[in-house]
Amino acid sequence: MLFQKSKHTLFVFLFALAGAVQAQAVKLPNVTILATGGTIAGTGATSTTTVGYTAATVGVQALIQAVPEITKVANVSGEQVFQIASENMSNEHWLTLAKRVNVLLSQPNVDGIVITHGTDTLEETAYFLNLVVKSRKPVVVVGSMRPSTALSADGPINLYNAVQLAGSQAAVGRGVLVAMNDQIHAARDVTKSNTTTADTFRTAELGMVGYLQGGKPFFYRDVTRKHTVETEFDVSKLDVLPQVDVAYAYANVGDVAVKALVAAGAKGLVHAGVGNGSLPAKTKPALVAAREKGVVIVRSARVGQGIVARNGEANDDQLDFVVSDTLSPQKARILLMLALTKTSDTKDIQRMFYTY
Ligand code: DGL
Numbered sequence: 001m002l003f004q005k006s007k008h009t010l011f012v013f014l015f016a017l018a019g020a021v022q023a024q025a026v027k028l029p030n031v032t033i034l035a036t037g038g039t040i041a042g043t044g045a046t047s048t049t050t051v052g053y054t055a056a057t058v059g060v061q062a063l064i065q066a067v068p069e070i071t072k073v074a075n076v077s078g079e080q081v082f083q084i085a086s087e088n089m090s091n092e093h094w095l096t097l098a099k100r101v102n103v104l105l106s107q108p109n110v111d112g113i114v115i116t117h118g119t120d121t122l123e124e125t126a127y128f129l130n131l132v133v134k135s136r137k138p139v140v141v142v143g144s145m146r147p148s149t150a151l152s153a154d155g156p157i158n159l160y161n162a163v164q165l166a167g168s169q170a171a172v173g174r175g176v177l178v179a180m181n182d183q184i185h186a187a188r189d190v191t192k193s194n195t196t197t198a199d200t201f202r203t204a205e206l207g208m209v210g211y212l213q214g215g216k217p218f219f220y221r222d223v224t225r226k227h228t229v230e231t232e233f234d235v236s237k238l239d240v241l242p243q244v245d246v247a248y249a250y251a252n253v254g255d256v257a258v259k260a261l262v263a264a265g266a267k268g269l270v271h272a273g274v275g276n277g278s279l280p281a282k283t284k285p286a287l288v289a290a291r292e293k294g295v296v297i298v299r300s301a302r303v304g305q306g307i308v309a310r311n312g313e314a315n316d317d318q319l320d321f322v323v324s325d326t327l328s329p330q331k332a333r334i335l336l337m338l339a340l341t342k343t344s345d346t347k348d349i350q351r352m353f354y355t356y
Pocket of ligand 1: 037038039040055084085086087117118119120121143144145146
């Protein structure tokens with residue numbers, strides 16, 4: 001009798017264990033999609049309209065419904081944070097988005113986040129979030145180069161890949177990632193390199209971090225600079241970011257742009273210099289004067305790759321300027337903005353440019 005009872009108990013236990021294992025085996029990650037607009041939400045007049053379409057017209061639920069395969073790989077929910085073409089992205093949009101991301105990621109039932117975004121400023125939003133998201137959970141920024149109505153629209157597969165990546169353990173702790181065209185890029189170093197082609201997102205010399213194949217992520221390298229939970233930046237209580245602008249250099253440039261930006265209230269100024277961040281003679285006095293007024297000056301370069309060497313093309317120690325390291329002018333602006341929420345000490349800011 002006792003044996004019969006213990007056999008029954010064992011059977012019940014094993015049956016429950018099998019069920020639990022099976023449930024664990026098919027437990028899908030919970031991924032939230034935050035939609036902001038862009039071409040991935042765009043529509044064109046015909047299926048061959050790949051330029052001259054309207055960005056930011058399709059809502060997040062329609063984006064999700066257009067890719068039913070997503071529901072097989074994740075429990076997906078969607079929020080329309082805003083609906084804009086990304087050339088109109090602002091500091092205020094970034095603060096709203098970052099705060100929402102951090103609230104969601106603090107919830108134990110959220111495993112990862114996908115942000116659908118226009119590609120024009122996608123790299124900037126990704127880098128901003130890379131510096132202010134306070135979680136190791138995956139945050140994946142995705143867009144498309146063809147509108148949803150186009151032949152071979154790249155949005156659906158990009159979205160499917162991004163959801164897979166955001167739900168994967170392999171993406172945990174790698175900082176904010178950009179998933180486009182079956183490639184995985186780190187937010188710090190990726191840039192849009194072509195005006196219209198689907199392979200536009202490149203990390204030219206420092207290299208992308210992995211591929212997405214068959215919906216699965218394969219990583220081959222990791223980033224060396226600090227990000228997300230390792231940074232000193234916290235925007236949770238900020239409603240405004242310091243005004244930081246970029247002045248572009250070119251043959252025959254003068255000082256009008258620099259003077260105008262300083263007069264308009266810039267607290268920081270990134271100089272997108274020619275070559276190794278060179279300062280044209282007609283521009284330099286205005287930058288020096290700006291520095292004397294307390295504006296923090298960062299020497300960056302318009303060329304796209306390479307290190308802007310400190311004390312190379314200018315005596316930064318004497319001028320009390322900062323150099324951007326390898327950050328593009330548009331990303332140097334982001335780091336300088338966040339740096340100015342912490343300090344105006346140029347030695348400390350230079351440390352930040354060698355850290356993030
Ligand atoms: N207006 C551009 C943007 O929203 C369209 C480019 C795109 O999203 O691919 O960034």
